[in-house]
Amino acid sequence: xxxxxxxxxxxxxxxxxxxxxxxxxxxxxxxxxxxxxxxxxxxxxxxxxxxxxxxxxxxxxxxxxxxxxxxxxxxxxxxxxxxxxxxxxxxxxxxxxxxxxxxxxxxxxxxxxxxxxxxxxxxxxxxxxxxxxxxxxxxxxxxxxxxxxxxxxxxxxxxxxxxxxxxxxxxxxxxxxxxxxxxxxxxxxxxxxxxxxxxxxxxxxxxxxxxxxxxxxxxxxxxxxxxxxxxxxxxxxxxxxxxxxxxxxxxxxxxxxxxxxxxxxxxxxxxxxxxxxxxxxxxxxxxxxxxxxxxxxxxxxxxxxx
Amino acid sequence: xxxxxxxxxxxxxxxxxxxxxxxxxxxxxxxxxxxxxxxxxxxxxxxxxxxxxxxxxxxxxxxxxxxxxxxxxxxxxxxxxxxxxxxxxxxxxxxxxxxxxxxxxxxxxxxxxxxxxxxxxxxxxxxxxxxxxxxxxxxxxxxxxxxxxxxxxxxxxxxxxxxxxxxxxxxxxxxxxxxxxxxxxxxxxxxxxxxxxxxxxxxxxxxxxxxxxxxxxxxxxxxxxxxxxxxxxxxxxxxxxxxxxxxxxxxxxxxxxxxxxxxxxxxxxxxxxxxxxxxxxxxxxxxxxxxxxxxxxxxxxxxxxx
Numbered sequence: 323x324x325x326x327x328x329x330x331x332x333x334x335x336x337x338x339x340x341x342x343x344x345x346x347x348x349x350x351x352x353x354x355x356x357x358x359x360x361x362x363x364x365x366x367x368x369x370x371x372x373x374x375x376x377x378x379x380x381x382x383x384x385x386x387x388x389x390x391x392x393x394x395x396x397x398x399x400x401x402x403x404x405x406x407x408x409x410x411x412x413x414x415x416x417x418x419x420x421x422x423x424x425x426x427x428x429x430x431x432x433x434x435x436x437x438x439x440x441x442x443x444x445x446x447x448x449x450x451x452x453x454x455x456x457x458x459x460x461x462x463x464x465x466x467x468x469x470x471x472x473x474x475x476x477x478x479x480x481x482x483x484x485x486x487x488x489x490x491x492x493x494x495x496x497x498x499x500x501x502x503x504x505x506x507x508x509x510x511x512x513x514x515x516x517x518x519x520x521x522x523x524x525x526x527x528x529x530x531x532x533x534x535x536x537x538x539x540x541x542x543x544x545x546x547x548x549x550x551x552x553x554x555x556x557x558x559x560x561x562x563x564x565x566x567x568x569x570x571x572x573x574x575x576x577x578x579x580x581x582x583x584x585x586x587x588x589x590x591x592x593x594x595x596x597x598x599x600x601x602x603x604x605x606x607x608x609x610x611x612x613x614x615x616x617x618x619x620x621x622x623x624x625x626x627x628x
Numbered sequence: 629x630x631x632x633x634x635x636x637x638x639x640x641x642x643x644x645x646x647x648x649x650x651x652x653x654x655x656x657x658x659x660x661x662x663x664x665x666x667x668x669x670x671x672x673x674x675x676x677x678x679x680x681x682x683x684x685x686x687x688x689x690x691x692x693x694x695x696x697x698x699x700x701x702x703x704x705x706x707x708x709x710x711x712x713x714x715x716x717x718x719x720x721x722x723x724x725x726x727x728x729x730x731x732x733x734x735x736x737x738x739x740x741x742x743x744x745x746x747x748x749x750x751x752x753x754x755x756x757x758x759x760x761x762x763x764x765x766x767x768x769x770x771x772x773x774x775x776x777x778x779x780x781x782x783x784x785x786x787x788x789x790x791x792x793x794x795x796x797x798x799x800x801x802x803x804x805x806x807x808x809x810x811x812x813x814x815x816x817x818x819x820x821x822x823x824x825x826x827x828x829x830x831x832x833x834x835x836x837x838x839x840x841x842x843x844x845x846x847x848x849x850x851x852x853x854x855x856x857x858x859x860x861x862x863x864x865x866x867x868x869x870x871x872x873x874x875x876x877x878x879x880x881x882x883x884x885x886x887x888x889x890x891x892x893x894x895x896x897x898x899x900x901x902x903x904x905x906x907x908x909x910x911x912x913x914x915x916x917x918x919x920x921x922x923x924x925x926x927x928x929x930x931x932x933x934x
Binding site (some may be wrong): 418436440 | 719730
């Protein structure tokens with residue numbers, strides 16, 4: 323594996339953070355840029371919370387136990403005891419982020435500061451500095467904010483459509499634009515393509531900046547043996563009328579990717595113009611994460627021989 | 629002691645909270661209103677902090693150990709570790725207060741909500757809903773914000789003058805006005821007259837609303853045997869040219885009070901038109917606090933016989 327290639331990885335929360343951890347153990351930090359979904363970001367009692375960014379920060383700094391999710395349930399009473407339950411959730415990070423944002427820093431600058439404070443060397447970028455909010459339209463409850471759908475309703479309502487509020491006014495940051503322009507490899511972590519990757523692709527100019535690069539652009543399946551590794555991906559695919567399969571994921575990515583990694587448990591995928599390979603994509607231990615990163619990068623190396 | 633009198637007590641931080649605790653054990657909550665200095669309030673990383681109000685809330689709800697003071701040192705680096713050190717300081721209270729203020733509630737409403745959440749029955753009122761900031765002019769450092777003077781510089785600079793920024797635009801809340809209009813007794817806790825009580829009296833209309841009431845208006849000395857029980861009161865008196873004595877405190881209060889409690893360790897006070905009594909004013913245990921409240925109220929009862 324050539325470790326001096328510039329790699330950009332698009333990630334959501336937990337699954338994305340796993341791949342990111344594997345990559346950080348293989349790729350020199352100056353060659354690795356991780357672009358994170360911010361569609362789930364929220365204000366909570368005056369504090370700015372970025373769930374996916376924080377999952378990546380905590381995972382890469384070895385503090386992953388600090389991530390418990392945010393119980394922002396709309397029907398919870400505003401009591402002191404509710405807030406006191408937040409003690410474990412590293413309020414300090416949210417306070418510092420809120421403070422730095424209020425001082426006029428961009429989210430990109432703030433995340434850079436936090437990553438540095440946590441001793442994280444690779445570059446971690448939000449998908450955009452503009453506010454973009456993932457809205458989930460459901461059959462039973464109408465349109466819900468992402469946290470309502472995910473935490474309060476535990477992703478049980480039937481999803482009929484997704485909307486990325488604010489995306490139309492968002493722009494690519496210089497940092498994201500430069501990272502993509504200089505990338506030798508572009509990866510899509512096994513995050514939820516609809517809830518975690520779609521908001522990233524909804525930023526105007528993002529898709530063109532990716533598709534315009536004649537480099538390996540590879541997605542890793544979040545669907546294995548008809549199920550999601552974690553979370554609502556499989557349930558959501560079914561509700562939105564997709565076949566629940568890695569092939570359907572690859573098809574959904576369309577021209578954004580030219581390579582796809584599916585799991586060894588699944589059937590071979592043959593899509594025209596798409597490099598595809600079966601690998602063991604299940605990441606439980608840190609060794610698994612490093613191994614998958616190594617296998618994916620190694621496989622991409624072989625393309626040049628084709 | 630007649631316990632059905634309506635009592636208003638003006639308090640600052642620790643010393644005031646001690647008297648407040650004694651009063652709550654003697655006076656039915658519907659008869660007790662505690663008006664608290666908010667001149668030390670501050671914004672800290674987007675959270676609104678009210679040091680004196682919180683000292684009273686924590687003391688009356690039995691959570692006094694949560695009060696460690698706020699280390700808002702201007703030369704501390706903005707690091708995550710600094711903020712993580714705040715874990716003990718009940719961030720939940722500051723988050724909820726900030727949230728409720730941002731929703732448009734007055735500070736009076738917010739404190740009422742917090743007091744209720746903490747199970748505190750007497751009425752606790754901020755001196756005003758307007759922002760008033762105690763500014764300390766010093767010989768060595770020029771003008772300092774109160775927290776800079778008190779925490780960062782540990783009240784070591786020489787005080788030359790005090791200013792209550794914003795006071796000229798502040799107004800009496802209806803709640804403070806009503807409490808004073810209906811009071812049978814008005815007390816000034818043994819708080820720092822210059823740093824804790826003066827900002828309260830600087831709210832336009834406050835002094836007139838107090839002096840206009842023909843009821844016992846009694847201050848308890850914070851100076852005993854030439855020293856302050858706690859904090860910078862004695863040092864500050866000397867620096868500002870006062871004799872460091874209970875008599876000087878009584879004189880400073882002037883027409884605001886018509887009664888004064890000094891300590892049994894000090895010389896008899898004779899000021900024209902002023903009721904004065906020597907009591908044991910040192911409050912260490914909860915029993916001391918209740919005893920002093922009882923003695924003060926009992927002494928006030930005897931005035932009627934005069």
